Amino acid sequence: xxxxxxxxxxxLSLKIPVLLFVGPRVMRLDEExxxxxxxxxxxxxxxxxxxxxxxxxxxxDLAGGLHAARLTTTGKFRGVKLVFAxxxxxxxxxxxxxxxxxxxxxxxxxxxxxxxxxxxxxVTLPVGITALVPKKYGEEPVARFTLSLxxxxxxxxxxxxxxxxxxxxxxxxx
Numbered sequence: 061x062x063x064x065x066x067x068x069x070x071x072l073s074l075k076i077p078v079l080l081f082v083g084p085r086v087m088r089l090d091e092e093x094x095x096x097x098x099x100x101x102x103x104x105x106x107x108x109x110x111x112x113x114x115x116x117x118x119x120x121d122l123a124g125g126l127h128a129a130r131l132t133t134t135g136k137f138r139g140v141k142l143v144f145a146x147x148x149x150x151x152x153x154x155x156x157x158x159x160x161x162x163x164x165x166x167x168x169x170x171x172x173x174x175x176x177x178x179x180x181x182x183v184t185l186p187v188g189i190t191a192l193v194p195k196k197y198g199e200e201p202v203a204r205f206t207l208s209l210x211x212x213x214x215x216x217x218x219x220x221x222x223x224x225x226x227x228x229x230x231x232x233x234x
Contacts, residue, residue, distance in 0.1 A: 062086045065130075069096075069122065072129060082115050084122055089130070092166040096123040099158045111155035116191060117147065120205040123161035124187040127169040128209060137177050145184055145208040153202040157193040164188070169209065176211040184210040 065086035073080035082104050088095035096119055098104060104115035125142060132140045165187045172183045191203035 062089060065089045065126075068130065068133070069126070078114075078118050079122060082118050084119060086126070087160065089126060090166065091170070092164060094123050094126045094163045094166060096126070096161045097158055098161070100156065108154070109156060111159055116151075116155060116159065116203060117149070117205075119159055119161040120147070120149070120189040120191065120203075120207060123163040123189045124165075124205070124207045124209060127163070127166045128173055128211065131170060131173045137173050139214045140173055140176050141212050141214050143210050145210040147208075148206045150204045151202070152204070153193075153197065153200070155191060155193055155202045157196045159202065160192045160194055162190045162192065172209070172211055176213050180213045182210060182212045184208050 066084075069079060069084055069086055082098050083101075085097045085099075086095070087097050098111070098115055098119040100111055104111050106112040121144065125144065128140075128142045131137045132142060165185075168185060169187065172185050175181070176183045185208070186206050187209050189205040189207065190201045191205070192199060193202050
């Protein structure tokens with residue numbers, strides 16, 4: 061488990077409380093891949109003993125959005141806002157163990173965040189998430205999700221992007 065990244069998820073949970081409730085853990089987060097694990101327990105289990113539909117969607121949401129959330133909560137892309145416009149899910153097997161959600165679209169998401177920041181235009185792209193129960197089924201998916209990640213530059217970012225630099229105003233720099 062990646063502690064720093066999991067702490068970021070806990071911070072996001074202040075705005076999205078269901079994330080705190082399902083207890084996700086960030087297992088991998090690099091430029092390309094995001095892996096989130098959601099444990100199967102009393103909070104996430106349905107009446108049949110497998111993972112509840114809502115918990116599966118919360119895991120897919122986090123795996124599909126964490127690349128963008130990390131970029132837009134720090135650094136120069138802070139003003140870019142993200143939301144999911146739609147979701148498609150294909151449920152292949154019972155998710156009857158801890159579920160690992162994997163999104164391998166990190167580079168595409170980063171490019172979309174940059175494009176939104178630079179152009180100010182809304183960018184929407186589909187991101188794919190695969191749900192696995194590795195301890196029972198290895199790399200065989202139990203579900204697949206496609207979420208449309210919609211990115212838009214907020215009004216504060218527009219003001220920052222359009223503001224003249226200190227050099228242009230003659231108030232700073234050598």
